[in-house]
Amino acid sequence: MEALNRKADIDRMHTRLLNLGLLLNVLAPAVLIFVGAFLKARGVGGNGISDLRVFFWVLIVVALSEIVVIYIIKRSFLSGSKAFQRSHRYVTAEQTLVQCAVIIFSLALAPTIYGLVYYLFGGTLERFILFAAITLFCFLVFKPKLEEISSFVKRQAGAEKNVREF
Numbered sequence: 114m115e116a117l118n119r120k121a122d123i124d125r126m127h128t129r130l131l132n133l134g135l136l137l138n139v140l141a142p143a144v145l146i147f148v149g150a151f152l153k154a155r156g157v158g159g160n161g162i163s164d165l166r167v168f169f170w171v172l173i174v175v176a177l178s179e180i181v182v183i184y185i186i187k188r189s190f191l192s193g194s195k196a197f198q199r200s201h202r203y204v205t206a207e208q209t210l211v212q213c214a215v216i217i218f219s220l221a222l223a224p225t226i227y228g229l230v231y232y233l234f235g236g237t238l239e240r241f242i243l244f245a246a247i248t249l250f251c252f253l254v255f256k257p258k259l260e261e262i263s264s265f266v267k268r269q270a271g272a273e274k275n276v277r278e279f
Contacts, residue, residue, distance in 0.1 A: 123263055126207055130214045130257040137218040138252035142225040142245040149232045149241060158233035165236055172231055176224035176247050183220050183255050187213065191265050206269040214257060221251035 152158060190213035228236075228244025 123259070123266060126210060127257060127259050127262050130210060130262075133211075133214055134218050134252050134256050138221050138248050141222055142248050145225050145229050146241065146245055149229050150238065152233065153238075158235060165231070165234060168234065169231060169236065169240060172224075172227045172244070176227055176244060179220055179223055180247075180251060180254075183217050183251060186220070187217055187255055190216075191261060206266045209269070210257070210262060210265065217255055218252070221248050221255065224248050224251075 190209065224244045224247040228241040231244070232238065232241035
């Protein structure tokens, strides 16, 4: 992989990351909602277990705590300090950005999966959609921004120059 050094390369990378986010945080939850509704219509899942309130609130707390985790992970990846792994192999800015995006988008998808589990245990469709809305919220808040990518690439180029001089 060659380094991201031109504006066109950064724009292309930004587009790729946005497409990955749309796939994992918009299309996948929509598919899971349809799969859940299909399975529920076929009789799969619980028939309204009496005490799902506690389970629902536990899942909501876990889903909302993931927002904080995603924020911490994004800041630690994009801070530039982790740009060069502990081993002696060089990690490009593009590889770091893709790794960061996959982790963030996967963590953002988790609330929808929690909602699917809740729904199949006998929960309501409205609450399942609430979990999917948390996923969409995470995507909208933590999607890659062009300015962040540009500044990250500039910091990486400076760090690469320092390593080569050393």
